Amino acid sequence: MTRSSSTIDERSARLFVSIVETKSARIAGAVLHDYHAASATALIGAGLLVPDAPVLVATSLADHDDEPVNLEWSPEQRAYGYFSPAAGWVTVDSERLQVFRFDANAFLVRLTSRLDLPRSARPAERIPGHLWELGDVRLPGRGARVPIWYARRLTDREIWQQVVNYFGGRPPADFRVVVTTSVTRGLAEADLSRHQFIALGDLEISGAGLVVEPTYLAAQLKAGAATHAGDPVRHAAGFRHLWVGEREFKVSVSWLPRGFQLDGLKFHGSRSSMRLWR
Incomplete structure (x- = not known):
């Protein structure tokens, strides 16, 4: 072992x-x-x-x-x-x-030991002692890889602001997941578009403490493109974000009617299929 x-x-x-x-x-x-x-x-x-x-x-x-x-x-x-x-x-x-x-390196190796990361992926420290980039993980039920990071002490206002500033200057191409040992309740996630912070305790299985279980991580995701980057109309899982070409729309409602408009653009479809009215 x-x-x-x-x-x-x-x-x-x-x-x-x-x-x-x-x-x-x-x-x-x-x-x-x-x-x-x-x-x-x-x-x-x-x-x-x-x-x-x-x-x-x-x-x-x-x-x-x-x-x-x-x-x-x-x-x-x-x-x-x-x-x-x-x-x-x-x-x-x-x-x-x-x-x-x-030991940060030993912990991050353990944390990601069940994740399907590229062989070349290595934890990269981005904010000394507090934020690490882990790589792009392949998860069950998702076609594209998902960028995953780790952060600690996010409940400290100064550290949180450093993380917000770092991510704010480097927006993700689609969305970004941050696993954390911090308590996530109360984090001002609205400060960061297309980011999701998930507590490590929600991703562990019995007998495998401090290890992210891929199926649990996939089930926790609320964002990220459920469609393909080349599609003219893309949406995030949960429909919290829509993209039309390079334009992004944020949706705050929990459901969408079959026909609706955003900024003058007409959409038709359901949660499983959506297209722009011509």
């Missing part, structure tokens, strides 16, 4: 997401081992959490005052520790000093 296919249960997946959504995307080893021992083993074993620089501060374990103490290296003990008036020298286990950070 490879690291990208190792089993991550729901509890471990939720812990990982909570770490990724913090500003530093890091967690202290002491917290991991004291409160999340089983999840720590799974996440570290899968390469999703990797060691970072240690923190040379600990809470006194001998004086019962819960005060942080600075640690010193003891050549005799060959370990870090501190001197306690009550207990003398106290050695602190190295695993408690270690800080772990999320």
Whole structure:
């Protein structure tokens, strides 16, 4: 079993997401081992959490005052520790000093492990530490590939604005899907035309945490051309967008009559078939 296919249960997946959504995307080893021992083993074993620089501060374990103490290296003990008036020298286990950070590359390899991406596709970081382009994925029931991205910390207003500015300056040819570990409820998606943000938790299947299931992703799509780029009249799945040549129309209603007009153009048809009246 490879690291990208190792089993991550729901509890471990939720812990990982909570770490990724913090500003530093890091967690202290002491917290991991004291409160999340089983999840720590799974996440570290899968390469999703990797060691970072240690923190040379600990809470006194001998004086019962819960005060942080600075640690010193003891050549005799060959370990870090501190001197306690009550207990003398106290050695602190190295695993408690270690800080772990999320490994973006390992996570994105796992995230896309079930997706049909081009062999040459590699995650490309577009906004450092927050936005990655993953490639164009082939999904069940869709003729054209769908561009898929990953983003974190979208509930942070500053990060959200950076993402809006980045995408706004690079509009998709058709539409764009962004998978995120952030909570999507409340995101101002109206800021971006032809973009859909989908929470990772809506795309996982039991026993395969932190992996996008292609059929779930296909079922979640609300946009994207359901017709072909060469058609004179194109529409998005759900009919939220219509294109006539290079002209785009946004439709806010949940249904369309068989005969209707947009900006003086007359259309005839149904959800499964549409044409422009001549």
